[in-house]
Amino acid sequence: xxxxxxxxxxxLAESLHFGRAAARLGVAQPHLSRRIRxxxxxxxxxxxxxxxxxxxxxxxxxxxxxxxxxILDEVEKAxxxxxxxxxxSAGRLRIGFIHSSTYGVxxxxxxxxxxxxxxxxxxxVEMTMIEQVRALRAGDxxxxxxxxxxxxxxxxxxTVLREPFRLAVPADHAFAGRAxxxxxxxxxxxxxxxxxxxxxxxxxxxxxxxxxxxxxxxIVQEATQIHTVMxxxxxxxxxxxxxxxxxxxxxxxxxxxxLTDPPEPADVSVAWRAASRPLLVTPFLEAxxxxxxxxxxxxxxxxxxxxPAPRKQRS
Amino acid sequence: xxxxxxxxxxxLAESLHFGRAAARLGVAQPHLSRRIRxxxxxxxxxxxxxxxxxxxxxxxxxxxxxxxxxILDEVEKAxxxxxxxxxxSAGRLRIGFIHSSTYGVxxxxxxxxxxxxxxxxxxxVEMTMIEQVRALRAGDxxxxxxxxxxxxxxxxxxTVLREPFRLAVPADHAFAGRAxxxxxxxxxxxxxxxxxxxxxxxxxxxxxxxxxxxxxxxIVQEATQIHTVMxxxxxxxxxxxxxxxxxxxxxxxxxxxxLTDPPEPADVSVAWRAASRPLLVTPFLEAxxxxxxxxxxxxxxxxxxxxPAPRKQRS
DNA sequence: TGGATTGATACGGATTTAGTATCATCAGTC
DNA sequence: GACTGATGATACTAAATCCGTATCAATCCA
Numbered sequence: 001x002x003x004x005x006x007x008x009x010x011x012l013a014e015s016l017h018f019g020r021a022a023a024r025l026g027v028a029q030p031h032l033s034r035r036i037r038x039x040x041x042x043x044x045x046x047x048x049x050x051x052x053x054x055x056x057x058x059x060x061x062x063x064x065x066x067x068x069x070x071i072l073d074e075v076e077k078a079x080x081x082x083x084x085x086x087x088x089s090a091g092r093l094r095i096g097f098i099h100s101s102t103y104g105v106x107x108x109x110x111x112x113x114x115x116x117x118x119x120x121x122x123x124x125v126e127m128t129m130i131e132q133v134r135a136l137r138a139g140d141x142x143x144x145x146x147x148x149x150x151x152x153x154x155x156x157x158x159t160v161l162r163e164p165f166r167l168a169v170p171a172d173h174a175f176a177g178r179a180x181x182x183x184x185x186x187x188x189x190x191x192x193x194x195x196x197x198x199x200x201x202x203x204x205x206x207x208x209x210x211x212x213x214x215x216x217x218x219i220v221q222e223a224t225q226i227h228t229v230m231x232x233x234x235x236x237x238x239x240x241x242x243x244x245x246x247x248x249x250x251x252x253x254x255x256x257x258x259l260t261d262p263p264e265p266a267d268v269s270v271a272w273r274a275a276s277r278p279l280l281v282t283p284f285l286e287a288x289x290x291x292x293x294x295x296x297x298x299x300x301x302x303x304x305x306x307x308p309a310p311r312k313q314r315s
Numbered sequence: 316x317x318x319x320x321x322x323x324x325x326x327l328a329e330s331l332h333f334g335r336a337a338a339r340l341g342v343a344q345p346h347l348s349r350r351i352r353x354x355x356x357x358x359x360x361x362x363x364x365x366x367x368x369x370x371x372x373x374x375x376x377x378x379x380x381x382x383x384x385x386i387l388d389e390v391e392k393a394x395x396x397x398x399x400x401x402x403x404s405a406g407r408l409r410i411g412f413i414h415s416s417t418y419g420v421x422x423x424x425x426x427x428x429x430x431x432x433x434x435x436x437x438x439x440v441e442m443t444m445i446e447q448v449r450a451l452r453a454g455d456x457x458x459x460x461x462x463x464x465x466x467x468x469x470x471x472x473x474t475v476l477r478e479p480f481r482l483a484v485p486a487d488h489a490f491a492g493r494a495x496x497x498x499x500x501x502x503x504x505x506x507x508x509x510x511x512x513x514x515x516x517x518x519x520x521x522x523x524x525x526x527x528x529x530x531x532x533x534i535v536q537e538a539t540q541i542h543t544v545m546x547x548x549x550x551x552x553x554x555x556x557x558x559x560x561x562x563x564x565x566x567x568x569x570x571x572x573x574l575t576d577p578p579e580p581a582d583v584s585v586a587w588r589a590a591s592r593p594l595l596v597t598p599f600l601e602a603x604x605x606x607x608x609x610x611x612x613x614x615x616x617x618x619x620x621x622x623p624a625p626r627k628q629r630s
Numbered sequence: 631t632g633g634a635t636t637g638a639t640a641c642g643g644a645t646t647t648a649g650t651a652t653c654a655t656c657a658g659t660c
Numbered sequence: 661g662a663c664t665g666a667t668g669a670t671a672c673t674a675a676a677t678c679c680g681t682a683t684c685a686a687t688c689c690a
Contacts, residue, residue, distance in 0.1 A: 001390055003318055018637055028680050033638060043394050045401025049591075050637065053687050060401035067393035071386060075316055078382035079358055086360025086375035276364075278374075333668055343649050348669060350647095365668065368656055 003075060005039045006068050008032055009047065013065045016048075016055045088279040090119035096132040097124060097145040100226050104245030105161050105268050106145060108291035109284075116283055128198070136271060142278045144271040145288075147201045157271035160288035161295070163243040165206065165263045166256040168233040175239075180258040183213035190220040190238035198224045201266055206241045209263035230254050268292075318390060320354045321383045323347055324362065328380045331363075331370045403594035405434035411442040411450050412460040415541050419560030420476050420583050421460060423606035424599075431598055443513070451586060457593045459586040460603075462516045472586035475603035476610070478558040479580045480521070481571040483548040490554075495573040498528035505535040505553035513539045516581055521556045524578035545569050583607075 012021040012032065022032040040047050047061035057065065084090035097106050110122065127135060132144035136155055149157060167186075169175045175185075194202040210217050220238045223229045227249055229240045234253030243266045247256055270288055272281050327336040327347065337347040355362050362376035372380065399405035412421050425437065442450060447459035451470055464472060482501075484490045490500075509517040525532050535553045538544045542564055544555045549568030558581045562571055585603055587596050 001318055001394060003316055031679055043397050043401070045398050047397070053636070058401065059406055060397040063400055064393055064397040067389065067396065071389050071393065074382065074386050074389070078379055078386065079316060081382065082358050082362070082375045082379040083360050085378055086358070086373065091374055091378070346648055368667070
C-alpha cells in the first residue's frame with residue numbers, strides 16, 4: 001500500500017473520471033489506471049465499477065474512501081506536528097520548579113512563554129533543587145527553575161532574576177511603619193531563619209550579611225518554606241529576612257520592610273542538561289527575562305531600595 | 316511521504332540500530348540510512364539523534380513514532396475492511412421486508428444470516444411490496460423480502476418459502492375442533508378477506524380457490540394485515556383464509572384449521588436489482604432457504620396437510 | 631452509422647530504488 | 661596511547677519501477 005496510490009484513489013473517488021482525476025494528479029491517464037489497478041490487486045477487491053462509460057465506487061471503495069481521507073489527513077498532521085516540534089513551535093516542555101517560585105516569578109514566566117509558544121504544552125512539577133538536578137540528569141524534566149547552584153559540570157544554567165531580601169516583621173511591631181531598617185538594629189531581636197540543609201543559598205546569604213554587619217542573630221525558629229516563615233513572623237515568633245517575592249504571598253499580620261544593608265540578592269535561574277540543550281531553552285530564557293523585567297516594572301524592584309508597596313492583606 | 320519510509324522509521328525507532336533495523340526490513344543498511352535521511356529532509360526535522368555510537372529519537376521523532384504506529388495500523392485496517400466488504404464477509408445489507416414476514420420467516424432468516432456473516436450489519440426497514448420495488452430501483456435497499464411479484468424486468472427474485480393457507484375460525488365456532496375443513500363447507504359463512512388492491516397475491520389465490528370449489532364467498536369485511544384479520548376472526552366477525560405464518564401470531568379467540576382443498580400457497584421471495592446483484596444476495600438466499608427448512612421442521616409444514624399444532628394463546 | 635469520449639493496454643525512456651564496497655568516527659581495551 | 665571492532669555515512673553500479681506516448685476497444689450521442 002502506497003500513499004500515492006491512496007491519494008490517487010481518493011482523487012478518482014471524488015471526480016469519478018479517470019481523465020480528470022489524472023489531470024488533477026498531474027499524471028497521464030493510463031498511469032492512473034495502472035495505480036488503481038495495482039491498488040485493487042493489492043487489496044484483492046474491485047474499488048470502482050467501470051462501465052466503460054461511467055465510473056462509480058463499489059461498496060468496498062466507498063468505505064475505503066472514508067478511511068483514506070482520514071489516513072491522509074493524519075499523515076499530514078503527523079508531518080506538521082513533527083516539524084513544529086522539531087523547530088520548537090510545538091511540543092511538550094517538562095519544567096521542574098522550586099516552591100518559592102510559585103508566588104514569585106513562575107506565573108509570569110509561564111504567561112510570557114505561553115504567549116510566545118501557544119502550542120507548547122507545559123508540564124510543571126514542583127521539586128526541590130536537589131530533585132531537579134537528579135531529574136534533569138535522568139531526562140525526566142527538560143528545564144529546572146531553581147536558586148543558583150554550586151557548579152555542577154553536566155548542568156548548565158542562566159540567572160534570570162535577582163531577588164533582594166526584605167525584612168519581615170509582625171504588623172504590630174515597632175519597625176512596621178519604618179521605610180527601611182539596618183541589620184545592626186536587629187541585634188537581640190528574635191529571628192526566624194531558613195535552615196542550612198534545605199535552603200543553603202538563603203542561609204548562606206543571610207548569615208553572610210549578618211557577619212558583615214557584625215551582628216550575632218538570635219535564631220528562635222527555623223522553617224524551610226517562605227510561607228511558613230511569614231506565618232511565624234505574623235504569629236509574632238520573630239522577624240525574618242525573606243526574598244522580595246514574599247510580597248506576592250498574601251499574609252495578614254506581617255509586613256515587609258526594605259533593608260539598608262541587605263544580603264546579596266538570591267537569584268532565580270533556569271537550568272538544563274549541558275549535554276543536550278533542548279530547543280525550547282532559548283525561548284524559555286527569553287520568556288523568563290521578559291517576565292523578570294515585568295516584575296520589576298510592577299513594583300518588585302530587583303536592585304533599588306524603595307518603600308515597600310502597599311499590600312492587600314487577606315485572611 | 317511514503318508508507319515505506321514511515322514503516323522504516325518505525326522499525327528503526329523500535330530497534331534504534333540501523334544495521335538491525337535494516338535486516339528486519341530486509342534491505343541493506345545504507346539504504347535505510349537513505350530512507351531516513353529522505354524522511355527527515357521531507358519533514359525538515361531531525362528524527363534521530365545519531366551520536367555515531369548510539370541512535371536515539373528526538374522529541375519530534377518520539378511523537379512521530381506514536382502517530383506512525385497509528386497510521387500504519389489504520390492503513391492495515393482499511394485494507395482488511397475493504398477486502399472484507401469486497402468479498403461480502405463484512406459490510407452493510409439494507410433489507411426491505413413486508414409486515415407479515417415479521418412474525419413468520421424474517422426472524423429465522425436474520426438469525427441464520429447473522430450466524431453466517433456476523434460482521435455484516437443489517438438495516439431492516441418494513442415496506443410494502445410496492446415500496447420495496449421502488450426502493451430497490453432507487454438503490455435505497457439491497458434486498459427485498461416480499462410475496463411473489465408480477466414479472467418486473469429489472470427486479471430479480473427467488474422464492475424461499477411457500478406458505479399454505481389455513482382457515483382461521485373463532486375459538487367457539489363449530490369448526491374449532493375439526494382436523495380439516497373443505498371450502499364448500501364455507502358456503503354461506505361470513506368471511507374476512509384481504510383486499511385486492513393492497514394484497515393482490517392473497518386475494519387472487521383465495522378467490523381462485525373459491526372459484527375452483529364453486530363457492531361464492533360472503534365477504535363481510537376486508538383487512539390488509541394478517542394480525543388485523545385474525546383480530547376480526549377472534550371477534551366473531553367471520554372466518555378467514557390466512558397464510559400459515561399466522562400461527563406464530565399469538566391471538567386469543569381464534570384457531571387455525573387445515574384445509575382439504577387450500578388455495579395455491581403464498582410464497583415468500585427474496586428480490587434484488589437484476590442489473591447489479593449484490594454480493595450478499597447469495598448468502599442471504601442460503602440463509603433464507605435454511606430458515607425455511609427450519610420452519611418446516613418446527614411444525615409449519617409447507618405442503619402436507621396436518622392437524623394444526625397446539626398454539627399458545629396470549630391476550 | 632460515424633464521430634467523440636472513455637478507460638485499458640503496450641512499449642520505450644527516464645527516474646528512482648536497491649545492493650556492494652568503502653570510509654570516517656568513536657568506544658572499549660590491552 | 662595505539663589498536664580493534666562496531667556503527668552509520670558515502671560513492672558507485674545494477675535493477676526495478678515509474679511515467680509518457682501511441683493506440684485500441686467499447687460505448688454514447690447525433
